[in-house]
Amino acid sequence: MGPFNVQIRTGFSTLAAHLYNLYENYQLVERDLAEFHVQISPARLIKKPFSPYARFFLDGRSLFPPFPAEQALAALEWGINLAIATRINHLLLFHSAIVERNGYAVLLPAWPGSGKTTLCTALVHRGYRLFSDEFGLMDPGREIFLPLPRLMPLKNESIRVIRNYLPEATLGPEIRNTHKGTITHVRPPNESIARSGETAKANWIIFPKWVPYAPLRLDPLPGSEAFLLLASNSFNYEVLGETGFQAVTHLIRSCRCYKLIYSDFDAALTAMNALTDDI
Amino acid sequence: MTYKPPAHHRLLLNAVINPASLVEYNAAEWELLLRLTRRVKLLARLAIDLKNRGLLDQIPLRAANLLQSSLIQAKRLQQVAHWELNRISWALKDTDAPVIVLKGVAYSLAGLPESGGRIYVDLDILVPKDRLSHVESILRKKGWVNHHKLSAYDEHYYRAWSHEIPPLAHAERETEVDIHHTISPPTSRLEINTSSLFSAAVAVGNSGYRIFCPADMVLHSAVNLFQNNELADDLRDLLDIHDLLLFFSKNEQDFWKKLTERANQLNLGRFLFYGVYFSRLIFQTPIPENLENDLNEKPTALSRMIMHYLVPQALFPLHPDKHFRRALAARTLLYLRSHWIRMPIHLLLPHLAYKTYLSIFRGKAVARPVRG
Numbered sequence: 001m002g003p004f005n006v007q008i009r010t011g012f013s014t015l016a017a018h019l020y021n022l023y024e025n026y027q028l029v030e031r032d033l034a035e036f037h038v039q040i041s042p043a044r045l046i047k048k049p050f051s052p053y054a055r056f057f058l059d060g061r062s063l064f065p066p067f068p069a070e071q072a073l074a075a076l077e078w079g080i081n082l083a084i085a086t087r088i089n090h091l092l093l094f095h096s097a098i099v100e101r102n103g104y105a106v107l108l109p110a111w112p113g114s115g116k117t118t119l120c121t122a123l124v125h126r127g128y129r130l131f132s133d134e135f136g137l138m139d140p141g142r143e144i145f146l147p148l149p150r151l152m153p154l155k156n157e158s159i160r161v162i163r164n165y166l167p168e169a170t171l172g173p174e175i176r177n178t179h180k181g182t183i184t185h186v187r188p189p190n191e192s193i194a195r196s197g198e199t200a201k202a203n204w205i206i207f208p209k210w211v212p213y214a215p216l217r218l219d220p221l222p223g224s225e226a227f228l229l230l231a232s233n234s235f236n237y238e239v240l241g242e243t244g245f246q247a248v249t250h251l252i253r254s255c256r257c258y259k260l261i262y263s264d265f266d267a268a269l270t271a272m273n274a275l276t277d278d279i
Numbered sequence: 280m281t282y283k284p285p286a287h288h289r290l291l292l293n294a295v296i297n298p299a300s301l302v303e304y305n306a307a308e309w310e311l312l313l314r315l316t317r318r319v320k321l322l323a324r325l326a327i328d329l330k331n332r333g334l335l336d337q338i339p340l341r342a343a344n345l346l347q348s349s350l351i352q353a354k355r356l357q358q359v360a361h362w363e364l365n366r367i368s369w370a371l372k373d374t375d376a377p378v379i380v381l382k383g384v385a386y387s388l389a390g391l392p393e394s395g396g397r398i399y400v401d402l403d404i405l406v407p408k409d410r411l412s413h414v415e416s417i418l419r420k421k422g423w424v425n426h427h428k429l430s431a432y433d434e435h436y437y438r439a440w441s442h443e444i445p446p447l448a449h450a451e452r453e454t455e456v457d458i459h460h461t462i463s464p465p466t467s468r469l470e471i472n473t474s475s476l477f478s479a480a481v482a483v484g485n486s487g488y489r490i491f492c493p494a495d496m497v498l499h500s501a502v503n504l505f506q507n508n509e510l511a512d513d514l515r516d517l518l519d520i521h522d523l524l525l526f527f528s529k530n531e532q533d534f535w536k537k538l539t540e541r542a543n544q545l546n547l548g549r550f551l552f553y554g555v556y557f558s559r560l561i562f563q564t565p566i567p568e569n570l571e572n573d574l575n576e577k578p579t580a581l582s583r584m585i586m587h588y589l590v591p592q593a594l595f596p597l598h599p600d601k602h603f604r605r606a607l608a609a610r611t612l613l614y615l616r617s618h619w620i621r622m623p624i625h626l627l628l629p630h631l632a633y634k635t636y637l638s639i640f641r642g643k644a645v646a647r648p649v650r651g
Contacts, residue, residue, distance in 0.1 A: 005341070033310035033341050037599065059314055060599050089351040090344045239355045 001026055002148035002196045003091075003137065005034040006080060012054065015040060015072045022073075022151055022172050022185060025193045036083050040072050058083050067178075074175045074183045077151055081134060084148075085235045091146065092247050093235040094136030098145055099128035101276040104203035105145045107136055107255070109230055115210040118158040121186050122265045123272070125166045130192035131200075139199075140240065140247035143254070147196040151185035159184045165265055204275060205230065205257045208268075216267040218275070219259050226257040282560050285603070288595045291315045295518065296562060298328040302337045309342045311599070318596035319514040320398050322346060323353035327396030353398045360384050363402045363454040368487060370421045376410035378489065379480050381459065381499065385490040386519065388483045393522050397515075401446070401455035407477060408460040415444060415458065423447040426455045432633065440466045440626065442507075462499050463506050466622045472545055479541075493527040493534065494541035501554030502547060509617040510593040511610045517594055520554045521562040528565075535566075539573040548574035556583075557590055589613055
């Protein structure tokens with residue numbers, strides 16, 4: 001997927017069936033090395049000997065406590081994200097959704113109440129190409145973004161919202177009682193996966209915020225504020241040191257920054273289309 | 280005796296000894312090599328070996344990216360550890376308590392050429408036991424706090440049985456500071472002449488920092504590996520010994536003679552024996568052949584034979600996809616050995632029982648016997 005190859009092993013046939021359905025558009029890797037080797041294996045808890053539990057392993061090491069076996073898909077997706085976030089430093093990793101339109105990337109950074117995954121899901125079913133709903137992967141030397149189109153986890157109320165708004169979207173099973181509540185994964189549109197080798201420069205940074213019943217507002221945001229919000233929300237900004245500082249500086253200088261308040265997808269889409277038509 | 284490693288050990292060893300040969304590795308070999316190297320904390324080391332030879336662009340791009348990633352992380356960890364040392368020495372500037380910098384940070388202060396690729400996650404310092412509470416109270420006054428939440432048992436473990444106090448960290452930073460008062464647990468049968476280590480310590484230029492003299496640095500490294508550690512996946516620590524021996528034998532006059540004399544003086548010959556024995560066996564370190572003859576204390580022939588078979592099995596990482604039963608057994612035996620030599624049996628059995636109890640009923644491990 002995107003710039004990374006992932007090897008997944010599991011003995012759980014339900015997980016395998018979900019993956020077969022949700023991952024079917026990805027290419028199988030032959031004769032190339034995989035960066036990440038993950039495994040979901042059965043686990044038994046002494047305290048709960050009769051409930052099926054499972055464990056996530058990265059290169060044979062367990063990264064977090066065992067979880068109920070029916071949450072395997074959520075744990076797998078989360079574990080792969082964790083692996084990327086802890087091991088990758090040759091790219092700057094923003095905590096941000098990224099979509100592309102008219103050849104340029106739009107950053108939708110995470111911040112409290114952003115609902116970036118939900119907005120991102122709506123956008124990529126309405127003409128935008130998915131880069132990622134979680135990781136803005138930037139090559140700091142070339143100042144370009146790399147797509148990493150992975151499953152998009154919707155949480156709680158967002159699931160019903162997306163089912164109503166996008167009946168055509170392919171959704172995975174509803175996974176209940178995770179530490180984030182109920183989760184369902186959206187399969188990325190086929191085209192986003194097929195074109196995951198096509199990088200792009202960024203042109204817009206939009207900090208979205210979903211506020212119930214609020215009228216739409218799209219206000220310019222000062223570069224200094226955008227810088228702090230973006231840098232402090234990056235997974236490895238501090239690890240990259242000066243490289244990270246230079247990269248974010250260039251990024252802010254070359255992008256137009258906005259704050260978007262919305263309550264309704266159609267209005268947000270109209271505003272974002274107008275913005276991204278103006279290159 | 281020679282060492283005939285299995286294929287996946289050979290793959291890793293060849294990469295460390297002869298990095299130039301890595302341009303010949305195919306994708307499958309790289310994939311296994313990267314996993315093994317990460318397991319033994321040598322990814323950044325491999326990266327710097329290839330970078331110094333200008334070979335990073337002659338290997339598969341995916342491998343180069345992972346190596347770069349770990350090198351960037353290593354640089355960052357080195358930066359924050361050195362900054363922590365700067366802050367510690369600022370906090371202690373008005374005391375007369377001598378401080379010696381240990382391990383990773385000390386290797387880089389000593390100018391070890393490979394230290395740029397070494398990952399170290401904490402700062403280790405040594406202070407005399409009679410100044411320990413003084414130093415600790417100053418640091419606590421100036422913003423350092425317990426790095427982890429400690430149970431009463433953990434606290435007791437550190438204070439009574441360990442050679443260091445519970446780790447500290449400054450409230451505004453992440454870096455762990457381990458403050459030692461000697462180099463081996465007081466519960467072990469080893470008697471360390473700590474004051475002699477202090478009087479032989481050397482200044483690092485005019486930085487104000489002090490580190491062990493070259494011989495003591497090697498001896499500490501050997502004691503740490505063969506007395507304090509459990510040896511599993513500790514290949515990096517043996518490579519430290521190899522690097523130190525190469526570096527000091529090139530740059531210090533009469534280094535080998537000083538080293539054996541110092542080992543005899545401190546009664547640490549047994550650890551130096553294992554250090555040079557395995558460094559030579561695995562990394563083919565050019566060490567004078569009869570060096571061991573000059574040591575007063577040596578392991579018995581039986582100990583040597585057992586260690587010869589067990590140690591490499593533990594130091595090298597397990598194959599990530601197939602576990603060799605022999606390697607697992609070797610690791611278990613060396614794990615038990617590491618506890619056995621650190622604690623007398625009347626302390627050891629209750630400690631292991633308590634650890635087992637907690638791992639089952641609290642779902643987390645407690646103070647594992649402290650490393651280093």
